[in-house]
Amino acid sequence: MTAETTEGLVCPRDHGALQAVEGELSCAAGHRFPLRRWAGGAFADFSDETTFDSNAALQRATYDDGQANRYSGQGQDDKARFMRDFVSRRVRGRVKAKEQLLLSAFRDLRLPPAPRLLEIGCNDGRYLFVASALSGGSGIGLDISAAAVQQALEARPRGDRNAFHVGQADRLPVGDGSVDCVLSFDVFEHLGQGGFEQAMREVARVLAPGGALLVYVVSQNDRFTLHETLRQISGGRVGVDDGEGHRWENFIHPDRFRAVAAEVGLSVARLRAYHGFWTLFAEYYLYNAPPAFAYRLLDLLDYPLWRFDHGNGFLAVARKESP
Ligand SMILES: C[S@@+](CC[C@H](N)C(=O)[O-])C[C@H]1O[C@@H](n2cnc3c(N)ncnc32)[C@H](O)[C@@H]1O
Ligand SMILES: [Zn+2]
Numbered sequence: 001m002t003a004e005t006t007e008g009l010v011c012p013r014d015h016g017a018l019q020a021v022e023g024e025l026s027c028a029a030g031h032r033f034p035l036r037r038w039a040g041g042a043f044a045d046f047s048d049e050t051t052f053d054s055n056a057a058l059q060r061a062t063y064d065d066g067q068a069n070r071y072s073g074q075g076q077d078d079k080a081r082f083m084r085d086f087v088s089r090r091v092r093g094r095v096k097a098k099e100q101l102l103l104s105a106f107r108d109l110r111l112p113p114a115p116r117l118l119e120i121g122c123n124d125g126r127y128l129f130v131a132s133a134l135s136g137g138s139g140i141g142l143d144i145s146a147a148a149v150q151q152a153l154e155a156r157p158r159g160d161r162n163a164f165h166v167g168q169a170d171r172l173p174v175g176d177g178s179v180d181c182v183l184s185f186d187v188f189e190h191l192g193q194g195g196f197e198q199a200m201r202e203v204a205r206v207l208a209p210g211g212a213l214l215v216y217v218v219s220q221n222d223r224f225t226l227h228e229t230l231r232q233i234s235g236g237r238v239g240v241d242d243g244e245g246h247r248w249e250n251f252i253h254p255d256r257f258r259a260v261a262a263e264v265g266l267s268v269a270r271l272r273a274y275h276g277f278w279t280l281f282a283e284y285y286l287y288n289a290p291p292a293f294a295y296r297l298l299d300l301l302d303y304p305l306w307r308f309d310h311g312n313g314f315l316a317v318a319r320k321e322s323p
Contacts, residue, residue: 012046012171039153046167055192058245063145115180120169121187125152142167169199174206182213189218189251204264207320218313220251225312226280254309266318273311276302
């Protein structure tokens with residue numbers, strides 16, 4: 001278990017090598033991280049509450065709370081079925097729009113064979129399971145919530161080689177240049193503007209040259225979207241918060257994403273706004289998973305929005321420049 005547990009991991013504070021001894025991981029400088037056994041495996045806890053801001057504290061509390069957490073509301077049987085069906089349902093063209101977008105963007109990345117993956121804010125692991133199955137790679141899923149990591153370990157499909165640990169986006173327990181692809185979906189808008197910048201610095205550090213970051217982020221540039229319209233009509237009472245701690249000031253503007261990416265040495269290869277008015281309307285009020293052709297039609301109606309980067313969220317690919 002020892003070698004397997006520490007594989008790909010370093011101390012998040014000084015990036016030194018880790019050793020597993022007596023139920024914990026420790027580095028040469030004496031930083032110690034508890035190891036916990038769960039679902040036939042083990043996970044390390046790299047989090048440090050003394051470094052949490054209010055966003056991190058809220059995220060951990062939300063996802064540790066089984067009552068409030070929409071992921072733990074699903075039974076493990078449902079989850080296992082979801083994992084199994086994910087790829088095949090795509091073939092029938094009827095998965096949730098977000099999943100469809102992520103899947104096709106992931107396929108377009110052209111990663112090396114058996115890529116090393118890292119997912120930040122992996123929750124129950126569903127996207128990392130699929131990404132590794134599709135790419136033949138494997139890696140590490142990190143989440144600030146131990147309950148989320150435990151769900152991921154419980155939901156691991158047979159033969160899955162991914163590891164899951166408790167960790168923070170702003171202090172990745174992963175070595176410099178050691179990852180081919182970083183994934184993070186619906187997480188960066190929960191970090192605060194300073195936390196977002198620090199997470200981007202960390203992503204740039206851990207990516208190998210030519211490696212790719214694939215993110216889906218809730219956007220500040222949401223003029224004329226369904227959410228913004230609802231916000232206007234309701235005097236701000238609805239249209240932002242869906243109970244996961246969303247705060248408009250933490251959302252990321254596409255231009256800010258581009259600027260921060262450039263600052264940390266990532267070049268944005270692709271950025272596209274999604275979920276404008278009609279696509280969002282369909283997802284919320286018509287079907288949770290519109291058929292692909294219907295989604296494409298609605299997306300066309302939203303063209304005047306996404307053409308100018310307006311949308312409830314955006315998908316971006318940023319690559320680490322090769323030296
Ligand atoms: C909205 S959920 C998204 C989960 C999943 N990626 C998806 O797209 O369905 C946000 C996840 O990010 C995690 N998270 C929030 N802040 C984090 C941080 N600073 N570091 C690591 N994980 C974080 C939360 O615990 C939660 O599981
Ligand atoms: Zn250390």
